[in-house]
Amino acid sequence: MDPVSAPVPIADPIAAPSMDDLGTPLWIYDFDAARVVWANAAGLRLWRAASCTALAARDLRADMTPSIEARLLQFRDDFLRGAGRQSETWTLYPDGRPTTLRVVFSGHRLADGRMAMLCEGRAELSETPERIRSAEALLHTPVMITLHDPNGLPLYRNPAARHSRASAEARFAERFVDPADHAALMEAIAAHGHGMTVAKVATARGTRWHEISARICHDAVDGSPALLVTETDVTAHKTAEIRIRYLAEHDTLTGLPNRSGLRDELARRIAAAAEAPDSLAVLFVDLDRFKTINDSLGHSTGDGILVQAAERLIDAVGTRGFVARFGGDEFLVGLDLGGNDGAASDMAGRILAALERPMRVGPRELAVSASIGIAVHPRDGGDVDTLVRHADVAMYAAKEHGAGRWAVFDPAMMVDVEQLLHYETQLRRALDQGEFEVWWQPRLSIATGRIAGAEALLRWHHPTQGLVMPGAFIPVAERTGLIDKIGACVLREAALQQRAWADAGHDLTVSVNLSARQFRDPALPRMVEEVLREAGCSAKRLQLEITESLLIGDCRTSAANLDALAALGLSIAIDDFGTGYSNLATLQRHPIDTLKIDRSFVATLETRPALAELIIGMCRLLDMQIVAEGVETEEQLAWLEARNCHEYQGYLFSPAIPADDFDNLLRRQDELLASPRTDEGRSPLWDLVPLVRREGDLEWQVPGEAPKVRRLAIAGAVEAFVRREQR
Numbered sequence: 101m102d103p104v105s106a107p108v109p110i111a112d113p114i115a116a117p118s119m120d121d122l123g124t125p126l127w128i129y130d131f132d133a134a135r136v137v138w139a140n141a142a143g144l145r146l147w148r149a150a151s152c153t154a155l156a157a158r159d160l161r162a163d164m165t166p167s168i169e170a171r172l173l174q175f176r177d178d179f180l181r182g183a184g185r186q187s188e189t190w191t192l193y194p195d196g197r198p199t200t201l202r203v204v205f206s207g208h209r210l211a212d213g214r215m216a217m218l219c220e221g222r223a224e225l226s227e228t229p230e231r232i233r234s235a236e237a238l239l240h241t242p243v244m245i246t247l248h249d250p251n252g253l254p255l256y257r258n259p260a261a262r263h264s265r266a267s268a269e270a271r272f273a274e275r276f277v278d279p280a281d282h283a284a285l286m287e288a289i290a291a292h293g294h295g296m297t298v299a300k301v302a303t304a305r306g307t308r309w310h311e312i313s314a315r316i317c318h319d320a321v322d323g324s325p326a327l328l329v330t331e332t333d334v335t336a337h338k339t340a341e342i343r344i345r346y347l348a349e350h351d352t353l354t355g356l357p358n359r360s361g362l363r364d365e366l367a368r369r370i371a372a373a374a375e376a377p378d379s380l381a382v383l384f385v386d387l388d389r390f391k392t393i394n395d396s397l398g399h400s401t402g403d404g405i406l407v408q409a410a411e412r413l414i415d416a417v418g419t420r421g422f423v424a425r426f427g428g429d430e431f432l433v434g435l436d437l438g439g440n441d442g443a444a445s446d447m448a449g450r451i452l453a454a455l456e457r458p459m460r461v462g463p464r465e466l467a468v469s470a471s472i473g474i475a476v477h478p479r480d481g482g483d484v485d486t487l488v489r490h491a492d493v494a495m496y497a498a499k500e501h502g503a504g505r506w507a508v509f510d511p512a513m514m515v516d517v518e519q520l521l522h523y524e525t526q527l528r529r530a531l532d533q534g535e536f537e538v539w540w541q542p543r544l545s546i547a548t549g550r551i552a553g554a555e556a557l558l559r560w561h562h563p564t565q566g567l568v569m570p571g572a573f574i575p576v577a578e579r580t581g582l583i584d585k586i587g588a589c590v591l592r593e594a595a596l597q598q599r600a601w602a603d604a605g606h607d608l609t610v611s612v613n614l615s616a617r618q619f620r621d622p623a624l625p626r627m628v629e630e631v632l633r634e635a636g637c638s639a640k641r642l643q644l645e646i647t648e649s650l651l652i653g654d655c656r657t658s659a660a661n662l663d664a665l666a667a668l669g670l671s672i673a674i675d676d677f678g679t680g681y682s683n684l685a686t687l688q689r690h691p692i693d694t695l696k697i698d699r700s701f702v703a704t705l706e707t708r709p710a711l712a713e714l715i716i717g718m719c720r721l722l723d724m725q726i727v728a729e730g731v732e733t734e735e736q737l738a739w740l741e742a743r744n745c746h747e748y749q750g751y752l753f754s755p756a757i758p759a760d761d762f763d764n765l766l767r768r769q770d771e772l773l774a775s776p777r778t779d780e781g782r783s784p785l786w787d788l789v790p791l792v793r794r795e796g797d798l799e800w801q802v803p804g805e806a807p808k809v810r811r812l813a814i815a816g817a818v819e820a821f822v823r824r825e826q827r
Contacts (some may be wrong), residue, residue: 699730
C-alpha cells in the first residue's frame with residue numbers, strides 16, 4: 101500500500117457507535133502509512149481533530165524523530181510475533197501542543213490483514229516537568245538501558261537496548277562474545293555491588309565494542325533483586341584506539357614494528373628462550389651508504405628502498421623470527437636459534453644475498469648492500485638493551501671492514517668505546533676553543549612571504565675535518581653527556597641573537613632544539629630562566645623544539661619541565677612531527693602550541709599526501725601553529741599554502757646560514773619592502789641569488805639545479821606597492 105493513499109476502512113466492531121460513548125481516548129495507528137486511521141470521539145478530542153477523515157489526512161511521519169520511528173517499528177515487530185498489550189508513558193503533540201498520558205498499546209489487524217496498533221489513552225498525567233523529560237529522555241537516548249532478573253533474563257529494555265539486541269530473550273551472559281569478560285564483570289559486581297568493563301558484545305549489527313556498566317538494584321514492580329545495565333557503543337573509539345596503538349608500535353612507511361613494538365616482542369622472546377632454555381640471536385642490519393641515495397636521488401627513492409628492504413627481510417627470516425625497523429635505515433631481526441648458534445650466521449648470509457639483488461625504484465635500478473652485527477642470548481647479553489647494544493657494536497665492526505659484511509659480537513670490539521672517549525675529548529676541546537658556531541635557517545610566513553623566525557642549527561669548525569654537520573657529532577655528544585653543555589651554549593647564543601635582532605627592529609621567533617637528555621633534566625627550567633634574564637631575550641620569541649617521542653611514557657620530570665617552561669612564557673614545538681608515537685590525547689595533555697611537519701611527509705606530497713593532510717587537520721583541531729620542514733619545490737609550497745599552513749622552512753628559500761648572512765637577508769628584505777619593482781607587480785627578491793658562496797657548502801645548492809633562494813617578502817612587497825599606488 102502506498103503510505104499516502106486513503107486509510108483502510110476499519111472493521112465494524114471497532115467503528116461501532118458505542119465506542120464514541122467511551123470516555124477513554126481510542127485510536128488506531130497504521131504503521132505503514134504513519135497515520136491515525138480511526139479514533140473514537142474522545143480520541144478525536146485528544147488529537148484535536150474534527151473527524152476521522154481529517155485526522156487520517158495527517159502524515160505523522162513529517163514530525164517524527166528517528167528514535168520514535170524506531171520505537172514504533174519495535175511495537176509492530178512485537179505484535180507480529182504475538183506479543184500482548186504494552187504500556188508506556190508518551191507525550192503526543194497534536195497541533196504542536198504537548199500532551200502526556202499513559203498509553204496502552206495492542207496489536208490490531210486491519211481489513212486487509214496488515215498489522216496496525218490499537219492505542220488506549222489513559223488519564224493525562226500531571227507529572228513534574230523533570231519526570232516527563234526523564235521519560236522522554238529514556239525513550240530517545242542512544243544509551244542502551246536494560247533491567248535483568250537474577251537469572252539474567254530481561255525485565256525491561258529501553259528502545260535503544262531493544263534495537264541493539266541480537267535475540268529477543270537473550271540472557272545477560274549471552275550478550276558477551278568472550279565469557280571471560282562477563283565473568284570478570286560479575287566478580288566485580290559481587291565484590292562491590294557495581295562494575296564496569298569494555299567488551300565485545302553480540303548485537304543485531306554483529307559484534308560491537310560496548311562500554312558496559314552494571315549495578316545491583318531492585319525491581320520497582322515487585323521489589324525483587326535485579327541488575328541494572330547501561331551500555332554505550334564505543335566501537336568507533338575502540339577501533340581508533342586500536343589503530344593508534346598500532347601506529348604507536350609500527351613504522352608507518354614499512355608497516356614493521358618500530359622501536360616500541362620491538363622492545364615488547366624481543367623481551368617476550370628473551371623470556372621464552374630463558375625458560376626453554378634456548379638461544380636467541382639479534383641481528384642489527386644497517387643499509388650501506390643509504391644517506392648517499394637519499395641525498396642524491398631524494399627521499400621518495402630512499403623510501404622505496406626501505407620498503408623493498410623490509411619486504412626482503414621478512415621473506416628471508418620467514419617464520420623463524422621477526423623483523424623491526426629500528427630507525428632510519430636500520431633494521432633489527434630477532435631470530436630463534438633452537439640451540440644452533442650457527443644459524444645466526446647463516447641467516448646473516450641469506451639477508452645479505454637478498455638485499456644485494458638489484459632493487460627497482462621508479463625508472464632506476466639500484467644496488468643496495470648492508471652491514472650486519474650479531475649478538476646471541478644469553479652469551480652476549482641477557483636483556484634487550486644489552487643485546488641490541490652489542491649487536492650494534494658488531495654491526496659497526498662489520499662496516500669498518502667494508503660493505504656487505506656481517507660480524508658476530510666479540511668483547512674485544514668494546515675497544516671502540518675508547519674511540520668514543522677520544523671523540524669526547526675532541527668535543528670538549530671544541531667547546532673550550534670555541535669551534536662551534538650557530539647557523540640559522542629562516543622560517544617564512546606563507547601568508548606574507550616574509551621571514552618570521554629562525555631555527556638555530558649547530559655547526560662544528562673542526563681544525564682538520566672542516567665544517568662538520570650535527571648529524572656527525574650530536575649522537576656522540578648525547579652518548580657522552582656533553583650535549584648538556586653544548587645545548588646550553590646554543591640556547592644562550594639563540595637568546596642573545598634574538599635580542600640583537602629585536603634591537604635592530606626585527607620581530608623574529610628563534611627556535612632551539614632540545615635533546616632528550618636536556619629535556620629530562622630537572623634543572624632545565626632554572627637554566628632557561630637564567631639565560632632569558634642574562635640575555636634580555638623575550639620569552640615569547642624563544643621557542644624550544646622537542647621530538648614527539650619524548651612525550652611518550654609517564655615521565656613526571658618531562659611533564660613538569662614542559663609546564664615550567666610554558667609558565668616562563670616560552671612556546672613549545674614538536675619537531676619532525678609524524679615520525680614518532682604521539683596522539684591527540686598526548687598533545688592535549690601538554691602545553692604544545694606548534695607542530696613541525698617532518699620533511700619526509702613534505703617530500704612525498706605528490707605520492708602520499710594523506711598523512712600531511714591528517715597532520716594539518718589535527719593542528720587545526722587543536723588550534724596549533726603549523727610549520728612545514730624541508731620545503732624544496734614551488735609545488736610543495738603551493739600545496740601547503742592551499743591548506744593554510746602557517747610557516748615553512750627549507751631549501752626552496754634557504755638552508756642554514758651564518759648570522760652575518762642572515763642579517764644580510766633581513767636587510768635586503770627591508771630594502772625590497774620599501775622599494776618594490778613596479779614591472780609585472782613582482783618583487784625583485786624573486787630573482788635573489790644565493791648570499792652564501794662557500795666552497796664545499798653542499799647544503800646550499802643541489803648540483804645541477806638553480807639556487808634555492810627565491811622567495812622572500814613577495815606578498816608583503818606587492819601589497820605595499822599596491823597601497824602606495826592607491827594613495
